[in-house]
Amino acid sequence: MKDFINKLYKNHSLIYKGLLFISTTFFIVYLFPKSGKFKYNFENGKPWQSENLYAPFDFAIKKTDGEIESEKEVLVNNSVLYFNLDNTIEAKIKSSYSNHFKNTFSDSIPRSVSKKLYKIGEKIVDELYLFGVLSEDYNFPEDRAIVVLDGRVKKQDGFFSHLIKQDGVSKVIDNALNKQGVIQYKTVFTSLFFDLVEPNLVFDKSFTDKALQEEIGKIAYTRGSVAKETLIISKGEVVEGDKYQILKSLQSEYESQVWSKSNYIWVLFAYTLLVALALLMLLLFLRKYRIEVFENNTKVTFIFFNVSLMIFITTFVVNYDAKYIYIVPICILPLVLKAFFDARLGLFSHVLTVLLIGFIVPNSYEYMFLQIIAGIVTILTVSELYKRANLFISVGQITLIYIIAYFAFVVIHEGSVKTIKWEIFIWFILSGLATLFVQPLIYIYEKIFGLVSDVSLLELSDTNSKLLKELSDKAPGTFHHSLNVANLAEASANEIGANAMLVRVGALYHDIGKMRNPTFFTENQSTGINPHDELSPKESARIITDHVINGIEIAKKNNLPDRVIDFIRTHHGSSVVYYFYMQEKKEYDDVDKLDFSYPGPKPFSKETAILMMCDSIEAASKSLKEPTSTKIDAFVENIINKQIKDEQFLNADITFKEIESIKKVLKHKLANIYHLRIEYPE
Incomplete structure (x- = not known):
């Protein structure tokens, strides 16, 4: 029993994902229309593409809405x-x-x-x-x-x-x-x-x-009937007039019969299989390409919640009146997922969601084409969501794509522009305006799910914020060091395509733990007095390494997001406070390296790895005397190569090629910082 409980505990994350997968599948299937799907696609005025169609059973021919209205009149x-x-x-x-x-x-x-x-x-x-x-x-x-x-x-x-x-x-x-x-x-x-x-x-x-x-009430809604095995339409024959109405009648009768007879369970089972397959593809995508998202149950829940929400809203609108279907701002989904994750995940989730909604909406092919195109445009055009102008421009582009695509579909179907329903253009505009709700929605999601978007990162990067002003007052040297590291890290992130805004914010806050004992760090010692002179190397090392723990405590007290706290935890990895370690070795032969090591963990992303490199380079660069290009190159190579040798980047998804690119950026930046130039004669 104990072993069983231990297994459950070890696999609790996978069990949760399984339960989430099952519950979401059943919820979406519950929202689906209570009918089967007619297996043939046809359009008025277009040739019949399938084989000759014979009536599978006896059915009545339904009158058109126009005929019924005429009789009523x-x-x-x-x-x-x-x-x-x-x-x-x-x-x-x-x-x-x-x-x-x-x-x-x-x-x-x-x-x-x-x-x-x-x-x-x-x-x-x-x-x-x-x-x-x-x-x-x-x-x-x-x-x-x-x-x-x-x-x-x-x-x-x-x-x-x-x-x-x-x-x-x-x-x-x-x-x-x-x-x-x-x-x-x-x-x-x-x-x-x-x-x-x-x-x-x-x-x-x-x-x-x-x-x-x-x-x-006595009006008959049918006119005549079609007997079983009667030829309804031949391949290549144009679908129009009575042929179109007979096909519509067969479609309606087929869908109602499929759901009402004994094969109800089979239809339900088939829907469940298709929905489960789509959601499984989403989980497999996360596991293969976004493992850090897959391992975070909150993020997986967030993605499944948004997919379900879009399907729920669409179902609600279709049940109310299907003609308003294009008012639903489906493009909010890729916008939200791009804001919290990345464009590829946003587009993949959007496409799967639109495919599932295709079971609900009328004219599913037209609807799916429009929404997938709009989703692609959303992903390609919306960048830097925290800039309000960018969002307005992108919403305008999305609305324009809707209008152009709808216009093209009408012309293809009807062969004329006379039948265009101009009010649908108004619905597209309303959908675009509704998409602007993404800004407050992102804020709500941040509070509910504890996620961080670029909008929040922009707010956190403000050096006039309460915490950074406190850092500037208590540890001005550390604050200046953090600004320099932020600039180096941002440039490095841009070079390799990492999240520059995230790494900049992480750099600004990575050393806030030094506020507890600012004078024990050399950058804040302005009086020339070094308090470490009165302490043993082990005590000094403990104070130095404690700034990581202190930083985490201060960050949590000030409600900093976990993504930012990760930079505080990992910016030294499991490295050794080398100076005090060597001081201790001079006095004792048997020295435990763990007493002089940071608690870790090691960097586990490109951004945290970049911060470790930039922090070490910027801090150590203060010791350079009479720097030259050759010295700076060797200096950068030595420090980063030592970190690689110590396996500090083992858990980070960063390549040697990207590390080499970062080295070049740091060398160039340090050369600019120290203003290396030719020596002019006096």
Whole structure:
């Protein structure tokens, strides 16, 4: 049991990566659409590239969106209008008609004429209320079908023209009087019915809308069907018209059937295999080419988190509305990874992420082409992310690439620029603006994952920072030494393509531990008094080597990033404080070298190796007397060759060729520092 626990402990890093790999795989598969993928690619207006396609099963042909919308429009334009009838109004009007007639017509009219006029008035009332009088003037077509409801019961139906509008009462009166040849009584009858007529019909909008929705619900979304084994399309035949719609119907039916039947588990298993394969490629890339990243679980977690985040955001947008897919700023991923790691890792992760997103988005080929091209442009154009102007310029270039590529795809697919959706250009611009969010995002990631970007390194390189000002006040000689080392290290890093900003910051802070006992270091001894004179060589060596431990403590107290602390830990490696070691050997034969050695570790990167070389060269150069080019060359060769002999660079991924390049830079820089020139006569 104990051995098993020990094995678990020794392999805890790999176990963690395995669990991270599995959980990320399942999370991404969970985000994928719950359907299979149609195995054929086709485009409207383009030839069918595959072999002759026969229907694999019976399926219905779906109507196009345009056809369905057209049917809906016809139903809306021809839907029945429903009006509610107040059946008390007609009876009320008829009962009060007699009194109104007597009050309106005088007794001087002959009795026979009066009876005739009375009957004409009754006919007018019957005609007005045959269908009913509207309460207000509704703007409907005259031939629109109507139904009059009496207490939700259909009383009669007809057309809208049958209903009497407010301004139509006078027309009914005129027609009735003309037929009977008594038009001279028009004014009197108009006055009579003006006071008498009341509307008895009200438009029932809610009932009309409900009936319309019921009719719309009856619309069939399919038209006809295709039987199994029927030839759908032949190789080389142009995909257009009904052929295109049949293929779209087959694609939709295929995807829904694949996921809903017994092979659900197989489809899920296939998705899992593909996602796992993509993530495995990412892990293998890290293990082969970025071993320092692979061995750091926090960094691996950070990369997997960003890949998952991009897929999650894209899935969310697709589920909401796929037309907004290009608003998602996918190019943030390579920007972030380049800021914390390097361009190659950023591009590799970006390509794998886009390939996985291809399972989610429509028009996956077009989408993947656009995003991969944009990612390449991002990697090639964005340099020195801490310079704000560079980011704005790069975002502009990325947006331009999106627009150009999309324009080209539309022309290829449609053969014309008339069908371009100009609003997509706005989405590309919005995506570019969203990419600017990378700056605050990098800051957030630094705080959450404890990583360091060039932006933070730029802030740390400010010599007016609190810690460097404290170093300048307490140990001015050490501060001056650190500045010189920073300049040498930066030039050396630029020469071999290392991270110049990182090594400069590491050089500025590498000796902050000397603030604890500044006068024990020669560069800070301005009074000529050397406190080591009163100490034994072993005690002096301990104070000298302790500046590494003290530096780590001060750095952690001031929240310096681990990448900077690495320079403090490694800038002396496991080398020996040679002066005091030799002093001790003069007095004793048996001297333990470990008592005079730095605790290590040895440099494990190009940048930390560069700092060790530059620190040793700059410190020892103060002992050069009457320096010449020959002396400086020999001096640089001796110190660095001794470090190589002591195997100080054994763990660093630096080559002999790069070391030789660094030697040349240091020789040139020292020659400039000591102003070597010909001696002029007095």
